[in-house]
Amino acid sequence: xxxxxxxxxxxxxxxxxxxxxxxxxxxxxxxxxxxxxxxxxxxxxxxxxxxxxxxxxxxxxxxxxxxxxxxxxxxxxxxxxxxxxxxxxxxxxxxxxxxxxxxxxxxxxxxxxxxxxxxxxxxxxxxxxxxxxxxxxxxxxxxxxxxxxxxxxxxxxxxxxxxxxxxxxxxxxxxxxxx
Numbered sequence: 001x002x003x004x005x006x007x008x009x010x011x012x013x014x015x016x017x018x019x020x021x022x023x024x025x026x027x028x029x030x031x032x033x034x035x036x037x038x039x040x041x042x043x044x045x046x047x048x049x050x051x052x053x054x055x056x057x058x059x060x061x062x063x064x065x066x067x068x069x070x071x072x073x074x075x076x077x078x079x080x081x082x083x084x085x086x087x088x089x090x091x092x093x094x095x096x097x098x099x100x101x102x103x104x105x106x107x108x109x110x111x112x113x114x115x116x117x118x119x120x121x122x123x124x125x126x127x128x129x130x131x132x133x134x135x136x137x138x139x140x141x142x143x144x145x146x147x148x149x150x151x152x153x154x155x156x157x158x159x160x161x162x163x164x165x166x167x168x169x170x171x172x173x174x175x176x177x178x179x
Contacts, residue, residue, distance in 0.1 A: 002064035005094035006033070006103075008086040008156060013057040019082045020059060026078065030071055031062040035103055037113040039165050040147070054106070054113060054162065055155060059083065060095075068092050086156065099154055102138075106131045106153075115165040116149060118142060128169065144168045 009032070011019045020034050035054035040047050063071060072085050072092060085092055094100075106113045108131060116130025125142070127133045132149065140161065141150035149166030152159050 002066055004062060005065055005068070006100050007061045007063070007068055007092060007094050009059040009061050009083050010086055011057055011059060011083040015082070016053050016057070016059060022080070022082060023059075027071065027074070030067075033060040033062060033107075033111065035060070035107045035111055035113070037162070037164055038115060039163070051112065054103075054153075055160065058155070060103075061085070065094070088156070093156075095156060096154075099156075102135075102153065103155075105135070113164055115167060118149065118166050118168050120168070130166075132164070132166070142166065142168060 009023075016034055020032055023030075023032055036051045037054050038049065039052055040049045042048075061068070061071065068085070069092065075083065075085070087093070108114070113131050116132040117128040118132075119126045119128050125136050125139055127136055127139075132139065132151070135151070138151045138153065139149055140152050142148075143150075147165060147167055148163045150161055150163050153162055154160075
């Protein structure tokens with residue numbers, strides 16, 4: 001039995017949807033994961049709901065270690081230059097299990113990070129519900145006015161700050177950095 005790993009697939013920012021459609025047609029036997037986040041914006045008094053990529057320019061390839069080199073060779077032979085696997089020290093390296101589990105917890109079964117409800121109790125941040133439950137340690141900043149929670153997510157041992165949708169349900173927290 002082979003171990004299924006997640007590999008990072010880079011693409012041009014903003015082209016993730018188009019690349020995903022093309023790759024799914026070319027490599028129908030390979031699973032691709034495109035993590036997205038739900039955000040809302042206020043524009044001219046109306047709230048607009050959007051789905052944005054969780055990681056700009058990143059997709060994930062899910063396949064056994066034995067088949068990833070074949071996938072990489074076929075991707076290079078296609079000469080489309082729309083996506084490429086990320087190498088580390090000259091070899092294809094999957095993301096760490098801890099990183100994969102964190103992303104899986106955030107995106108759930110539908111691949112979308114939903115809104116989290118946040119409370120402040122005794123100057124301690126508590127996630128009441130949503131995908132961030134139990135992940136208070138990755139929260140870096142909360143903005144009540146913008147309804148955003150900035151989290152720090154490691155990917156390929158590099159930390160990225162990502163804004164997620166969050167609703168603050170308590171009044172005694174001030175906007176700003178958490179300690």
